[in-house]
Amino acid sequence: MTPTREDQHWMYHNMVTSRRFEEAIAKIYFDGKSPVFNMANGPIPGEMHLSDGQEPVAVGVCAHLNPEDIVTATHRPHHQAIAKGVDLDKMAAEIFGKKTGLSGGRGGHMHIFDADVNFACSGIIAQGMGPAVGAALSRKMQGKPGVAVAFLGEGAVNQGAWHEAMNLAAVWNLPFVCVIEDNSWGISVPKEASTAIANNADRAAAYGIKGMRIEGNDPYAIYEAAGEAIARARAGEGPTLLEVETYRLAGHFMGDAEGYRPEGEKDDLFAKDPIPKMRARMLAEGAATEAELDAIEAESAARVEAAITFARNSEDPAPEDALTAVFA
């Protein structure tokens, strides 16, 4: 299954939007945080985990999803949120902690929730597994369409919650896909120091389900594998485990000095930046013209700017809003 021309445009568009969005966030993040970097300050306070470099995973998977499908994401959620169609204005405003944000500023960057497109995330490793499996169960019980996808990092696969939920999804044969973004690092700990085997897709054997590893951070290959997995889920054939090789171009969070990285790693990664690679491939294969891609890039930039402007111009929540929305 290769992406159609239209799919490729969509994928490229979302990759670029995600990258532009994070560039914008990264720039603003440092406002008010110099000369002394203090996370508490500036228009975007708190931790910030960027997904630069990991965009192919988000678009390769989400190209197959509809708004009714469910996605749970992690502490590094922007690329997936964008590909899933989360409202960009409200997401930006949430990251700025504004009243107009998705959650009125209560959640922030690690708690992006958009009920309209069934998107949720969390700051606890592997916490999204249970809810995704439960949403898949809900669809099965209700006889409603919909596939649930949980995105996780490779470090999360060693967490108990992951194992329990995989078994549950498999034993109940649910429409569920687990997508591991293997960027080879869990903060400063390399995969080989944390994980007993090289390829997490092999862990599918523990649940009697199909597992696949996709190398090369390649949006086309991801598209294909995810397409199969999601089709299988829609057909009632149960869960799939995908592990995707990808790259984290940024630090774990903003402010990370990345002293743990082997020398030269970052340069190698930048050389493999998936966005210029996809652009080149589309051009080479005639899937898009320069003009089309330029237009996509311009549109993405404009969309991001509008979202940032919306966020900046929005009001702060009232202090007492802190005390509401605890219960339904």
Next chain:
Amino acid sequence: MTPTREDQHWMYHNMVTSRRFEEAIAKIYFDGKSPVFNMANGPIPGEMHLSDGQEPVAVGVCAHLNPEDIVTATHRPHHQAIAKGVDLDKMAAEIFGKKTGLSGGRGGHMHIFDADVNFACSGIIAQGMGPAVGAALSRKMQGKPGVAVAFLGEGAVNQGAWHEAMNLAAVWNLPFVCVIEDNSWGISVPKEASTAIANNADRAAAYGIKGMRIEGNDPYAIYEAAGEAIARARAGEGPTLLEVETYRLAGHFMGDAEGYRPEGEKDDLFAKDPIPKMRARMLAEGAATEAELDAIEAESAARVEAAITFARNSEDPAPEDALTAVFA
């Protein structure tokens, strides 16, 4: 690796002691609990999980262990405790809640701890995994001999703690063996309803370690597989996962009506009782004479009776003992 004649005598002896011990406990357990069965009453109050039928696993594994090796067991610990050499008098007294018990009556049947033979257990599913792996780490760090064995039920394999500890043991290449007693039931839930695959030994692939399933509740086969696994651990070759088919001849706990069992299951199981089977095999193969086996049985019965008498005749703890031993 087949058990020597001496090993076989030891194994048979321990199987019989365990069975006699549990028969004695079972009989006394009902004292004071009729006409109305109330768990809170009688000389042995609380829950009681018997291991009748599962003795081969305990002896087949523990035949290879020394007092310095570490065992963690579960809510169903008597057979393993006996095979590991836990003091039978003090264990009986603990189960009776007496001052002379292993823990002065603080722990009871689900919390059998004997520091002299490095034996511990717990009432929480899969809780013993972490401590066993940690003890294995301790021996490796200290350069001291010793293998750690965690016993679990097949139901426990779906618990997150199990997965985390397996990965940790594998990634650190520790002298650790995980032994799953597959009695095919987790209380009332059959294995196929809880576990996505038929053979938990296949889950070894998720950790890049060796896994083996032993069928037939056969002490000889268990002895052989465990011997290999423990030798591998002693040689620094890392962990092994063993799943052993076994049978729970009793209910989950005493008082369990077992309405969930398919008809005839219990009769089939009793027909496969491993103790008469082993006796017959030893006689057939000339590994023991009738007289020897009778002597073993008599010795076991006497040992158990002495332990029960010790327990019965021991004093209750002082009420205020409840408030001591919280901290070291």
Next chain:
Amino acid sequence: MNKPNERKLTIARAMAEAMQQEMQIDPSVFVMGEDIGALGGVYGNTRGLLDEFGPERIRDTPISETAFIGAAVGAAQDGMRPVVELMFVDFFGVCFDAIYNLMAKNTYFSGGNFKVPMVLMTSTGGGYSDAGQHSQCVYGTFAHLPGMKVVAPSNAYDAKGLMTAAIRDDSPVVYMYHKSLQGMGWLGTEAGATVHVPEETYTVEIGKAKVVRPGKDVTIVSLGMGVHNALKAAAKLEQQGVEAEVIDLVSLVPLDRDTIRASVAKTGRLIVVDEDYMSYGVSGEIIATVTEHDISVLKAAPKRIAFPDVPIPFARVLEQHCLPNPDKIVAAWDEMKAA
């Protein structure tokens, strides 16, 4: 309160009936947990449901509390109303992230855009020598953390009404039932818990305490099993001419501080009875609720009877030494009176 021909139910049956009736009228309600199907729940509270509703809606789970409680959150967010069982509350340690960080917080994190209408039911309490990993209450632990309602019935009438209210609530509710009140023969059952339960559906308000015995001399505040200890103590005190008012909290979150304060304003004396650990828990909170509001009403220092800060021991003589009981309450009154 119980008329001769009225139907009496155990708490177990009252809980099951509430679930049954809600499942009959609302297809989004379903039940998940360990051994809740064929076995009918270790504490009998799902008995009969499998036969009526089948294994799709009465789901036995693997021993994977994190997964199935997390799954309940996902299902609740997707339009279902799961009732999930954590077999013993003592097991919360293996799955508390799914409870306190996920179930309890997603409504807030989403600014109210995600609702999590689910019930987590769990058994509490000791007294039958089940030792330190099967006998706890940990009421304070659940009540301390924001985002979940917490209820604990002391009798079958409340048990049914609270379960119905919990299932209908759009917020997550933790429903803590005490094993010694449950009506399982094999555990022994406090007789006062088995009371008349109407057949029709009804709700008991979450967040409202009940004055279960009026009095003017001292207020005894408790919940769950403790209410029965308090009532027995009150009966003993009556023989001394002392009129104790007994308050059944019914709900820890929200906590009905007004009812407690009004009672102590009247009696001037407070005794809290709690089977959970003494420090940093329910008993301290109730005392603080009264004293931070107005100390002038107090005629004596408040007292608390709670489980001492030690793990729960196995041996009967040890455990009974630690548990609250009517005599300890009477003794507290005696000291209070003397002071």
Next chain:
Amino acid sequence: MNKPNERKLTIARAMAEAMQQEMQIDPSVFVMGEDIGALGGVYGNTRGLLDEFGPERIRDTPISETAFIGAAVGAAQDGMRPVVELMFVDFFGVCFDAIYNLMAKNTYFSGGNFKVPMVLMTSTGGGYSDAGQHSQCVYGTFAHLPGMKVVAPSNAYDAKGLMTAAIRDDSPVVYMYHKSLQGMGWLGTEAGATVHVPEETYTVEIGKAKVVRPGKDVTIVSLGMGVHNALKAAAKLEQQGVEAEVIDLVSLVPLDRDTIRASVAKTGRLIVVDEDYMSYGVSGEIIATVTEHDISVLKAAPKRIAFPDVPIPFARVLEQHCLPNPDKIVAAWDEMKAA
């Protein structure tokens, strides 16, 4: 207290120095946790240790808190003295069984025959917009459950001495350090936490509170970050001629009830400042500690300033609205005085 040429350390460095010195003298001490090796700990408290002691004794772990905390218990029982890090206390939900049911109870379950000499260190606190799963204190949650000691330093001197004492203790100790006191530039640091720390090893007694500022008009009890808020409030009150006595609890378990009671017996007034959630936690316990002992000493109803019972919000304006601060303490005094 700080002389010009005295060496001042941050809490992060004080903690690392204590571990370093204990590792030098005791080969059974080692450290495990996520990102504690090459990174030196997200909060800097293991910086430099990997270089000196190597990866065998300074072990980065997989993201498997249940496994490695459980493993620490097993290693501790086998003669080692592990120091284990739970990166944020908020993550306790994924591994609390290994903590409260295993680490905390095995000593008791074994009748004292198994010792569990380990330290669980974990970061607490908010104020820098890290939202509801990375900003909690949950002091009350840990302090409520029996079998573990619980300490929380407010400055580097105590941080080093408590860490040394915790490592040498034969019982499990939970060591809760507050991110805003840690001395990591990127978090901002309360200046008062960085104080003189002697180079030689010493211990600070676990279970002993400190009167960090004497006074006669009101007692302010707090811990960790709250101590600095209390001291700032006391400085403001001084300008009004009010002498506040500030007590740093230092240790929640054991709780030094005598020091608290003695202070309030003197001042007659009590304000508790706690960054943990309000209900069923530390603030209620401190109030109950005083009032159950003797209400006659109180000149006014005690007050508490704590985090309201809501998840911790992200936006600065929301979070700051909820956090304790010196002005809220002064306002509490004003109300108390007026009453």
